[in-house]
Amino acid sequence: MTTTPRTVLITGTSSGIGLAAAVAAARAGWRTVATLRDTTRTDALRKAASDAGVELDIRQLDVTDEVSVAAAVDGVIGDYGRLDAVVNNAGAGHLGTLERDGIADVRKVMEVNFFGVLNVSKAALPHLRATGGRLITVTSVGGVIGQPFNEAYCAAKFAVEGYMESLAPVADTLGVSVSVVEPGAAATEFVNNIGIDLQAGIDAGPYSGALRRYIDRTVEQFREGSAQTPAAVAEAVMEALDADRPAFRIQTSDWARAFVATKLADPDGSAVQGLTAAWVA
Incomplete structure (x- = not known):
């Protein structure tokens, strides 16, 4: 007896966690639609798939463009007739602080990390309802604990966590499981993609000392060997994809679980403030 493979669409698969998750899903038997904004950046993805002996369906999808999102989702339904899961992974970092940032910079971070997630999720939900599917979003421990010089990024991740936490019981009434995956430091291209040279001098005015x-x-935390590998984070994504009934909130390491627990057991905020203040004092 043949069965129709389950189909998952994953965003932001050109490198890092998205690439590792796409390969892991395909290896686990999912028909994997690996999407990325810039289709000229597929070399690493194709090589990883080839090395793993799996096939990926690689497609263009810009999460900030509703037309691109609709075309990608409609294309998957047109070709395969079903969508069983979505992994919202595409995102962008940003380093700055309120007095030195332009409001346009903050809006750009929100467009990618928050509204991009909503664009994809909204387009996918009718199809996930049809299959009793799963909506999974890679957020961050920065979606639970605000971190210095990450105001815009953490605000976007807080927004995603709040939105998905609110959506989860509503979606569940119609058979759709909603989860968020919270990595800590991961050895990916994410830090490099923030768009600044972390080792160079940065003019942050009166905040320069704290920023340095x-x-x-941060540079030490993200070094290879002291951060999780993308493959380790992808294991948590696979837990959300394959568990009989996945948890809403899934941390990717013991460190991430302990870090998030600081906030969840901190009703007056003093423990978090004491922790993060030490990073810049």
């Missing part, structure tokens, strides 16, 4: 201390700490 934060950068020194």
Whole structure:
């Protein structure tokens, strides 16, 4: 007896967590639609798939463009007739602080990290309802604990977490499971993609000293060997995809679980403030 493969669409698969999740899903038997904004950046993805001996359906999808999102989702339905899961992974970092950032910079971060997630999720939900599917979003421990010089990024991730936490019981009434995956530091291209040279001098005006201390700490945290690999984070994504009934909130490491627990057991905020203040003091 033949069965129709389950189909998953994953965003932001050109590198890092998205690439690792796409390969892991295909290896686990999912028909995997691996999407990315810039289709000239598929070399690493294709090589990883080839090395793993799996096939990926690679397509263009810009999460900030509703037309692009609709075309990608409609294309999957047209070709395969079903969509069983979505992994919202596409995102962009941003380093800055309110007095030095332009409001347009903050809006750009929200467009990618928050509204991009909503664009994809909204387009996918009718099809996930039809299959009793899963809506999974890679957020961050920064979606639970605000971090210095990450105001815009954490605000976007907080927004995603709040939206999905609110959506989850509503979607569940119609058979759709909603989960968020919260990585800590991961050895990916994410930090490089923030768009600044972390080792170079940065003019942050009166905040320069605090920013330098934060950068020194962050560079060390993200070094290979002291951060999770993308493959390790992808294991948590696969837990959300394959568990009989996945948790709403899934951390990707013991460190991430302990870090998030600081906030969840901190009703007056003093523990979090004491922790993060030490990063810049």
